[in-house]
Amino acid sequence: MVVGNRRRQLAVAVAASAALGLAACSGGGGGDGDSVEITFLTQTGGTGPEWAEALIEAFNEEHPEITVTLNTQPGGTEGDNLVKTKLATGEMEDVFTYNSGSLFQAINPDQNLVPLTDEEWADTLIESMVAVVSTDNGIYGAPTGASQAGGILYNIPIYEELGLEVPTSWDDFMANNQAIADAGHTPVIQTYGDTWTSQLFVLGDFANVAAQDPDWAEEYTSNNRRYVDQPALQGFLNQQEVYEAGFFNENFASALFDDGVRMVATGEGAHYPILTGATSTIAQNFPDNLGDVGFFPLPAQDAADTRATIWLPNAAYIPSTTEGEELEAAKLFVAFINSPEGCRLQTEFNVPAGPFATSLCELPSDVPRATQDLQTWVDDELAGPALEFLSPIKGPNLENITVQVGSGISTAEEGAALYDDDVVKQAQQLGLEGW
Amino acid sequence: MRNRPREIVLGTVAILASVVVFIVPFVFIFLTAAKTPAEAAEFGFSLPTEWAIWDNLTTVLTVRNNLIVRAFVNSTVITVLSVALMVVLAAMVGYVLQRRRSRWNHVVNFFVLAGLIVPPAVVPTIWVMQGLGLFKTIPGMILIEATFGLSFCILLFRAFVSTIPKELDEAAWIDGAGPLRVFFSVVVPLLRPVMVTVVVVQAVNVFNDFTGPLYFLPGDDNATVQLTLYNFQSQTMSQWNLLFMDILLITIPPLVMYIFFNRQIVAGMTSGAVKG
Structure with missing residues (x-):
């Protein structure tokens, strides 16, 4: 197990440095140095991908310098295994959505995720939401929908x-x-x-x-x-x-x-x-x-x-393999999910089935x-x-x-x-x- | 002549059984694919009250920027190339293993069997692929599919080569053919039946593989057809009409293949299966 962990960390480090190298290249080649590319992973099924596409489009209007690429994968047991595999091999996308609560605890947040406690939105989560996306070391996720x-x-x-x-x-x-x-x-x-x-x-x-x-x-x-x-x-x-x-x-x-x-x-x-x-x-x-x-x-x-x-709703997380410019861009993107425009998109693509888990979003008056x-x-x-x-x-x-x-x-x-x-x-x- | 009535009864029963087992599910898929979401969720075996087959087809094909069209291209490339690789390599290995007895045979046989028995480990495989720079690429996926299928193909080819008389090889040797000439000009043409079997079995296997592309080929640009099924399904909300339309589209290529190669498939299976 110890050997496994060491190899895993090594692989993560290798992947991270490779990603940095690539980013440096593209920055230098482009000449402007401002454009950043990040990837966003969400689960297929229902309106998830449609919501993600609209979210990316709205985000690009506000931050034209950041290019977000959408990837999707199945949810359920297959998805759980895949998320763990990606985290273990350092291949996780820069921002990903995943369950909160016990499944979140099972992906070893302290080792694999970037703490987001200092972000502005972190104070606005309702108490029960904080409990399901945090460990003793801080908050790791932003809610991506209504409860x-x-x-x-x-x-x-x-x-x-x-x-x-x-x-x-x-x-x-x-x-x-x-x-x-x-x-x-x-x-x-x-x-x-x-x-x-x-x-x-x-x-x-x-x-x-x-x-x-x-x-x-x-x-x-x-x-x-x-x-x-x-x-x-x-x-x-x-x-x-x-x-x-x-x-x-x-x-x-x-x-x-x-x-x-x-x-x-x-x-x-x-x-x-x-x-x-x-x-x-x-x-x-x-x-x-x-x-x-x-x-x-x-x-x-x-x-x-x-x-x-x-x-409680699922949340968006940033893996610890995301670093540097990408990390800043990823944080902006996570914050955008619960911005006024982000909230509007959440209710537009999913019929809200309960109250939101952050005070940033409010239910529209015409809910079921x-x-x-x-x-x-x-x-x-x-x-x-x-x-x-x-x-x-x-x-x-x-x-x-x-x-x-x-x-x-x-x-x-x-x-x-x-x-x-x-x-x-x-x-x-x-x-x-x-x- | 006395057996005529019995044959007719048996034949009718067989036809009825195949209708129940094969045609009924297919008709169900087709009918559900033509319904509206609400009607499809009833799972009734009935004609749709409102035919939405064209709408469903265009929705499925255009969803997520033509994801499914892209998936069909990817799946076709992976299937064709990995099956070609399997046939060429497995035919060579099977021929040599059967014809040339040496002390290496046991070692090679052990690894061929190990390839059948040992389950693939995901994370170490990904490390190897990352090291080679092949992870998340189509060539990497082709190599993985070829590796997973190779053992089974080698066993089939080895069994079949034993049915080819050794005298044919020897005659070619005497006429002055080299090893490559013997293999490609004399043996390969005789391997045709088992090649068809291998192509069909492995093509369906690779085309239908779900977990392989899921773990080794992430990313929407690399989607394969089986992964697209998950676009229309989730715990509390499923678009069954679109899901069944996707299934219908995915079923067509293997179906066409069976219709065209029906005779060769049966011939290949029976000729290769008798001798060990």
């Missing part, structure tokens, strides 16, 4: 037809489900064809857990809390209870995320526990129904504990109904970050376990015990104390 929440998207016409109130406690929620089922509608949509969507009952409940036990995440990281115990067990229990009550859509085992979005948008189902990022799919596929979908957090047992669970609903929870300070932003521990098999619980194959207690076992290996790999 989103994990909770329940609900169909407003069904609520109006039956005269229901938005529930804040679990019992109210189940009473609403019963009323919806009696009226002949599907109360709760589940889409286990895309297994990741099954985790929302557990992951989206975390702000409620933190409301009852503020130290839960920290204690979990040091192995003093478990999912088999309350309050965390409640997420699994809730999923089991809804399944046993028979409130799911008939094809829950095979339906896909896109089916779920269609059902909640067009009123085929009333509640869909999902990320509010789904509103961009509604905006693309069912623009007329965007106003029919609202949001409320997964209710806690006690209404006083109900909080919205927030997923679900985002407005979420905003009121955030404004009332009834919101907290998801567990993956507070603890590096996230077992790889949660989505399979929640499918088991949600299909009646395992009980909530069995599922929670399985998940506790699942995270042990990962915590040991991370070298956390107490595991």
Whole structure:
């Protein structure tokens, strides 16, 4: 391992000096010495590349002397490996976007990234955002979009037809489900064809857990809390209870995320526990129904504990292989992402699914109904970050376990015990104390 | 004559099975590629209510400054050159390995098998490429693809050369042909069936390779076709109609190849597969 690291540093140094040499050449050859070329890496999929192209164009109007080249790569597991490979071989682009939170911690920020604590925008980040893009040595990333929440998207016409109130406690929620089922509608949509969507009952409940036990995440990281115990067990229990009550859509085992979005948008189902990022799919596929979908957090047992669970946005980082003129240009570019023009582009290309993570950007007035609903929870300070932003521990098999619980194959207690076992290996790999 | 009815039944079953296995998915791809985003997200096996095939085609081709056109050029160059390299090198190595017995054979065989078994390591490979100045270049990618495919090709060629009578070589020797002349004028023409097999198998392999270009050929100028699929897909928002249109475009080259070389492919596979 030691040998590996040394070779890696060597490779990084070689690559860096090669880049410097090239830059010096082009500066001398051009004669003006002012033009700088930097590269920008973003993830493919959705509107990411379109946004990046517009961002670069706007940036060039302000800084004609800096040429930015766009590169794209896939996200997901492939993307994670690729980012680590590029950092290890010194081939990372001058500015790149990547997840915040536990994935950010996994790319070894202190060694691989340039700290940006002294930049002007660094003071404007909201507290929970600072926590997920910084280490003890400083802030490393600037947010590149709005946050989103994990909770329940609900169909407003069904609520109006039956005269229901938005529930804040679990019992109210189940009473609403019963009323919806009696009226002949599907109360709760589940889409286990895309297994990741099954985790929302557990992951989206975390702000409620933190409301009852503020130290839960920290204690979990040091192995003093478990999912088999309350309050965390409640997420699994809730999923089991809804399944046993028979409130799911008939094809829950095979339906896909896109089916779920269609059902909640067009009123085929009333509640869909999902990320509010789904509103961009509604905006693309069912623009007329965007106003029919609202949001409320997964209710806690006690209404006083109900909080919205927030997923923080990705961020833009600068790798430590970027130096000299390129580094200055890269810093200007990162700052531009959250400038007034940068904010405008963020909302133009992505339907904002939640509040921004910096005070530099403000939501426009015409955001979707679900985002407005979420905003009121955030404004009332009834919101907290998801567990993956507070603890590096996230077992790889949660989505399979929640499918088991949600299909009646395992009980909530069995599922929670399985998940506790699942995270042990990962915590040991991370070298956390107490595991 | 007695077997006629049974043959007809069997034939019909086979045709029906191939329709279900091959044609139905292809029709599904085609239909989805012709739909609007909302309709495509339903994944229904139905005719589109609104035909958007032309719109989808132009969107896919022009997205990100004609990224996909560029990707097709890159993929074609990489596929053609790396397969040519594999065929030439593997034919030579396979011939020598089969014909000339020496104590080096074991060593060479060991490395050929090692090439099949040992998985490629990404980061050290990149170090080597950086050292040679080949990282992020098309020639570098061609060499990597050729290296990954070479072992398999050598095994095929070696097996096939054993079916060519040694007397042919000897006759050429007696007529005064040198080693190169024997190989190129006598042996190579006889290798044609296995060459077609190698070309088809490796061309499809290289054309469909995803992880190779992902790690060894980053950068949008170097995009290959398989990487473009990710342009239309993400966790919460996917443009299924464009994705399927891209799949349709990417499926066409291998499909055309199979239609034209159908007979040679089958001949090559059966002739090379019998003897070890």
